[in-house]
Amino acid sequence: MRNTLPMKPSVTPARGAIAVRRAVARDAKRLTRLVRGSRAYQGQYAAMVAGYRVGPDYIEAHRVFVAVDTGDPAHPVVGFYSLVLTPPELDLLFVADGTQGRGVGRLLVAHMKSEARAAGLDRVHVVSHPPSEGFYRSVGALPTGTAAANPPAVAWDRPELEFPIP
Template identity: 85%
Template sequence: MGRSTLCTMPRMTPTPRATAVRRAVAGDAKRLTRLVRGSRAYGGPYAAMVAGYRVGPDYIESHRVFVAVDTGDPAGRVLGFYSLVLAPPELDLLFVADGSQGRGIGRLLVEHMRSQARAAGLDRVRVVSHPPAEGFYRSVGALLTGTVSANPPAVAWDRPELEFPIA
């Protein structure tokens, strides 16, 4: 028969409203991919960008990926996630499930990202924003630094470039 493995739960950081942030594990890959592909923020003209997007186990293992989960849900429903790349410092991904937006999950993830960046010794973190998300990033302290030009066919629109100062 197959091998037996001991599975331990990732360490969670508790937060208000039955939400916790924990390190993502390879088993989260399909849920994170569904969250990205199903995001209403990428509807209409933006849909092509995420249609084939995949957050794979290899990505999760090679980057600092963290998920916000509903601690009141026995399955640990994923409410959102982010990915912090250390070199060069960049917030590569940040998504909040459509039904969880407006509950402070995005702000929670940004604060968690900042604490991870601070612990890693970073003094700033770049983010190239999806155009509709620019207002959110600015509301949580990111500063506009420029614009990244379109790069068809992968990305057919200009995107705001912002930076989070890490104190």
């Protein structure tokens, strides 16, 4: 099943058109590399993703979607998200470092909202990486509280937000 979302004119992808499709088991290693290699999780945040793995079982259990650059013959994955339905949560959202600032994250959030609406959800919770809070707020998430630190992997408090799904 191929899922795509039309791009809005404000999206300027890295090389060509960006398509969103359902992740498949063979994407697992690429998604794991995106998570572990993210500049957002260097320094003090590195411990949180050091051993993190997005496995084929995770992809099968949740609604995981990838953004691919269709303008590149290799169709590289430039971002992804995971929507957990019960309880409703945006569990993961990553955009490749070299693609950030070009609308891929906004496209993924718009796609996630569409998926949530189709699943009958009225809201989606997200526990944000602290540096990502501004992005989430800019795409419609509303602050709801703070998730307390959970050492050793997560040694800092994290903002909790919620996307209303109209």
